[in-house]
Amino acid sequence: MESDKPVDGDSGAPLNEDRRDFLETGTKALAAAGIATACWPFIASMNPSSDVKAKAVTTIDLGGLAPGNVETVEWQGKPVFVFHRTDEQIADMRSSQTQIDPEPDEKRVVKPEYLVVVGICTHLGCVPNRSGPDGWLCPCHGSIYDDSGRVIHGPAPKNLAVPPYRFDGERKIILGKA
Amino acid sequence: MNCRPLCLALLFASGIAHANTVPLADVTLSTDADTLRRGAETVVTVCMNCHSLKYIRYRDLLNIGVDRDDLNLWMGDKDLNAPLLSLTPEDMARASYGKVPPDLSLMTAAREHGGRYVYSLLTGFYTDDDGYTNNHVFPGIVMPDVFGYSFAGTKEDQHQIENNAADVAGFLQWAAEPNAGLRKKIGSAVILYLVILTALLYLWKRRIWKDVDHDTGNTVRES
Amino acid sequence: MNGTMSKRKRLQKWIDLRFPLTRFVKHELTEYPTPRNLNYWWNFGFLAGFMLVMQIATGVFLTMHYKPDAAEAFNSVQHIMRDVNYGWLIRYLHSTGASAFFAVIFIHMARTLYYGSYRAPRELMWWSGQGLLILLMATAFMGYLLPWGQMSYWGAQVITSLFGATPVIGDQIVIWLRGDFSVGDDTLTRFFSLHYLFPFLILMGVVLHLVALHTVKSSNPSGITLHAQDNIPFHPYFTIKDFYGLGLFLIVFCSFVFFMPEFFIEPDNNIPANPLQTPAHIVPEWYFLPFYAILRSIPDKLGGVIAMTLSILIFAAMPFLDRCKVPGGAQYRPIYRVMFYVFIVDVLTLGYIGSQPPGGVLTTVGEFATFIYFASFIILPFTSQWENRLLARKKDLPKEALKLIRDEVEERYGDSAREDMQ
Numbered sequence: 037m038e039s040d041k042p043v044d045g046d047s048g049a050p051l052n053e054d055r056r057d058f059l060e061t062g063t064k065a066l067a068a069a070g071i072a073t074a075c076w077p078f079i080a081s082m083n084p085s086s087d088v089k090a091k092a093v094t095t096i097d098l099g100g101l102a103p104g105n106v107e108t109v110e111w112q113g114k115p116v117f118v119f120h121r122t123d124e125q126i127a128d129m130r131s132s133q134t135q136i137d138p139e140p141d142e143k144r145v146v147k148p149e150y151l152v153v154v155g156i157c158t159h160l161g162c163v164p165n166r167s168g169p170d171g172w173l174c175p176c177h178g179s180i181y182d183d184s185g186r187v188i189h190g191p192a193p194k195n196l197a198v199p200p201y202r203f204d205g206e207r208k209i210i211l212g213k214a
Numbered sequence: 215m216n217c218r219p220l221c222l223a224l225l226f227a228s229g230i231a232h233a234n235t236v237p238l239a240d241v242t243l244s245t246d247a248d249t250l251r252r253g254a255e256t257v258v259t260v261c262m263n264c265h266s267l268k269y270i271r272y273r274d275l276l277n278i279g280v281d282r283d284d285l286n287l288w289m290g291d292k293d294l295n296a297p298l299l300s301l302t303p304e305d306m307a308r309a310s311y312g313k314v315p316p317d318l319s320l321m322t323a324a325r326e327h328g329g330r331y332v333y334s335l336l337t338g339f340y341t342d343d344d345g346y347t348n349n350h351v352f353p354g355i356v357m358p359d360v361f362g363y364s365f366a367g368t369k370e371d372q373h374q375i376e377n378n379a380a381d382v383a384g385f386l387q388w389a390a391e392p393n394a395g396l397r398k399k400i401g402s403a404v405i406l407y408l409v410i411l412t413a414l415l416y417l418w419k420r421r422i423w424k425d426v427d428h429d430t431g432n433t434v435r436e437s
Numbered sequence: 438m439n440g441t442m443s444k445r446k447r448l449q450k451w452i453d454l455r456f457p458l459t460r461f462v463k464h465e466l467t468e469y470p471t472p473r474n475l476n477y478w479w480n481f482g483f484l485a486g487f488m489l490v491m492q493i494a495t496g497v498f499l500t501m502h503y504k505p506d507a508a509e510a511f512n513s514v515q516h517i518m519r520d521v522n523y524g525w526l527i528r529y530l531h532s533t534g535a536s537a538f539f540a541v542i543f544i545h546m547a548r549t550l551y552y553g554s555y556r557a558p559r560e561l562m563w564w565s566g567q568g569l570l571i572l573l574m575a576t577a578f579m580g581y582l583l584p585w586g587q588m589s590y591w592g593a594q595v596i597t598s599l600f601g602a603t604p605v606i607g608d609q610i611v612i613w614l615r616g617d618f619s620v621g622d623d624t625l626t627r628f629f630s631l632h633y634l635f636p637f638l639i640l641m642g643v644v645l646h647l648v649a650l651h652t653v654k655s656s657n658p659s660g661i662t663l664h665a666q667d668n669i670p671f672h673p674y675f676t677i678k679d680f681y682g683l684g685l686f687l688i689v690f691c692s693f694v695f696f697m698p699e700f701f702i703e704p705d706n707n708i709p710a711n712p713l714q715t716p717a718h719i720v721p722e723w724y725f726l727p728f729y730a731i732l733r734s735i736p737d738k739l740g741g742v743i744a745m746t747l748s749i750l751i752f753a754a755m756p757f758l759d760r761c762k763v764p765g766g767a768q769y770r771p772i773y774r775v776m777f778y779v780f781i782v783d784v785l786t787l788g789y790i791g792s793q794p795p796g797g798v799l800t801t802v803g804e805f806a807t808f809i810y811f812a813s814f815i816i817l818p819f820t821s822q823w824e825n826r827l828l829a830r831k832k833d834l835p836k837e838a839l840k841l842i843r844d845e846v847e848e849r850y851g852d853s854a855r856e857d858m859q
Contacts, residue, residue, distance in 0.1 A: 059414065059417055059418050059421065060418065062414060063411070063414040063415060063418055066407075066410065066411050066414065067411060067680075070407060070411060076523075077522070077523035077526050077527065078494070078498050078523075078527065080522040080523050081498055081501070081502075081521050081522050081523050081524060081527055082498075082501065083522055085502070085516070085520035085521045085522060085524070086519075086520045086522075087271075087295070087516070087520045088520075090271075090273060090294070090295045091295070269515045269519060274519075319515075320515075320707040320708070323699065323702075323704060323707040324704050324705065324707040324708045325704055326704055328704070390707075391518065391525070392519060393518070393519070393525045397525060397526070397529075397695055397698075398695060398696065400526075400695065401691065401692075401694070401695025401696055402695075404691050404695060405688060405691055405692065405695070408684060408687050408688045408691060409688060411684055412681065412684030412685055412687075412688060415677065415680055415681040415684050416681055416684075418677055418681075419677045419678055419681045422673050422674060422677050423674060423677075423678075426473055426669060426674065
């Protein structure tokens with residue numbers, strides 16, 4: 037529009053600036069709010085759906101796991117190592133300290149006989165393999181983890197992650213939070 | 215261009231296209247919390263002997279206020295994420311009935327006026343002249359008269375079955391679209407918002423057009 | 438750079454030296470000259486563009502969860518409706534959106550026919566629009582198979598088998614289209630691929646359509662090219678008018694999405710596809726009904742297919758069939774106006790016929806309606822010539838109007854046309 041000051045078409049008198057502002061800014065604000073709100077369902081639809089969220093909790097039966105053995109279970113699409121440790125292995129871990137990401141073994145377990153860690157290397161995400169009698173070795177770049185899942189040789193920067201879990205009696209672990 | 219005859223004609227045509235051929239009971243069904251709870255119980259304990267509702271999981275029943283203890287009883291050794299499956303395996307059903315009882319998850323959506331259809335079917339059983347059980351809504355139906363409408367003794371018994379059928383129909387309506395309640399709630403807010411926004415847009419439009427409309431002598435109606 | 442310029446203006450200038458952004462926006466949008474007398478029937482082009490964007494957006498997000506596999510498709514749609522956050526909303530927007538898109542396009546076409554906006558120099562707009570309509574119909578047809586319901590399956594089965602009417606190679610074409618002897622998993626995956634592709638072809642077609650529009654500029658209800666000073670800038674006049682129209686449209690659209698979404702979903706489509714059992718009553722979606730009725734009204738299979746194809750393509754001939762030299766459309770042409778309304782009623786009748794099972798008196802009505810449909814086009818050259826002579830005899834029009842008309846005619850058709858009008 038050419039003129040800056042709007043005038044009333046009939047009388048030629050200047051239009052009330054405040055009234056004009058309310059209508060313009062009010063409408064623009066309402067429209068902007070509406071557009072933002074309308075975007076939300078699309079963004080939210082990309083979040084995990086309700087069936088995926090339900091699988092966020094898995095129950096593990098410890099019945100068949102003998103001491104010294106590791107079982108790999110799937111949780112949220114990821115591998116989780118459940119390690120039934122012998123007393124020797126527990127004592128070993130209690131008495132050793134690591135340099136790269138120091139953490140006492142006590143802090144990494146609920147019950148010392150069972151180590152539950154996410155089996156994903158903290159370097160770039162490969163799944164480490166059980167290495168001989170003790171520890172894990174990541175095949176991608178050679179990171180080594182001890183029997184507490186702590187990194188003792190890089191390039192991994194952090195220990196294997198401990199997921200949220202709790203015991204349901206002596207024989208069951210509830211992995212994950214609802 | 216006058217649009218009104220156009221719009222009416224379109225509405226008329228679409229209405230006819232969806233016309234029903236089977237007379238259904240003129241019943242209004244509710245989907246309130248109590249109906250859904252009672253309907254869930256009937257469907258899970260009675261209908262699921264033969265029918266499955268594979269798109270509903272036990273977990274979903276918690277959302278309509280089913281008691282957790284009742285649910286545990288119904289689940290048995292299944293977990294919350296298991297779908298509601300029929301107790302009769304398909305091959306056994308085929309052997310007994312000649313066909314597999316249809317899944318009920320979408321039954322009310324798969325029929326015209328589906329809720330009324332289910333209600334009318336459950337209360338449509340009768341004994342014909344030859345002594346066989348038949349159904350007004352689905353002649354030649356293979357499903358047995360599970361609620362016993364065709365041999366209901368008293369008016370009270372009939373009434374009881376009709377209430378039961380209404381609960382089942384209401385529950386199945388929920389099962390066909392669990393998000394329907396949320397949809398309508400959001401819909402009211404959206405329409406309200408749009409009415410306000412459109413009114414503001416109209417006022418703004420009138421203001422912007424004031425000088426043009428003045429020159430062309432337009433008032434409310436433009437050519 | 439001028440130190441007193443705002444950051445925004447500096448950025449704008451930086452871009453404008455490298456890319457004609459401001460010039461383009463000014464020339465094609467904000468200062469674009471638009472006839473001041475456009476009425477609300479001119480809103481529907483914008484609404485169509487809006488629907489295209491809406492369908493693409495909802496479609497892309499649906500694809501994130503949909504499984505184009507015969508064994509999984511139906512389940513994945515239920516997964517979207519029940520488990521995906523707001524999946525039900527995106528699905529209903531898309532399914533209702535298809536119907537809304539066609540409603541808008543049909544009204545847009547009706548406006549063009551009524552006001553004669555297909556006439557010179559807007560023929561390419563009309564034909565590009567027609568190409569867009571055909572692409573849209575193909576897109577909708579293929580999209581309808583994707584939920585893999587009973588109606589999806591059998592609708593696709595019936596319509597793909599129509600191509601078998603092609604002489605000599607008919608059967609091979611059908612098998613080639615389906616990728617199988619009957620509609621199956623291969624049909625589903627290729628329809629999915631093309632259903633995702635076609636909207637982007639439509640998008641490109643819309644660009645061409647708009648380029649043509651900006652070359653000849655909008656027509657207007659009077660049919661006469663206005664003086665330059667009777668144009669007003671598109672912004673703010675028509676931006677606000679388009680948004681207001683959009684608001685009205687969304688109220689109607691959202692009423693369906695949130696309160697009557699099942700209105701456009703056939704109950705039979707809530708039953709998973711069963712290749713061994715055809716539903717009692719096969720009905721295409723409403724926007725195909727008139728053409729479906731025309732198809733069925735010709736007893737011969739090939740004849741029916743030809744008639745149906747012709748019923749869509751014949752619109753292209755409008756610029757040639759219409760011989761009237763009076764500018765514009767039904768506004769000032771009483772015979773054309775009657776023909777227009779008869780045609781609309783006829784199309785609605787055909788739509789109703791298409792929705793009903795064949796047989797009885799409806800078959801005869803359908804045949805008659807098909808005849809009227811094509812007759813409307815065929816008699817147009819004669820009725821429009823008749824109108825020329827009728828209007829040339831009109832002495833009671835004001836001198837200014839006569840002069841306007843004669844000037845317009847001379848500009849468009851040259852001196853020879855003036856003689857036609859004497």
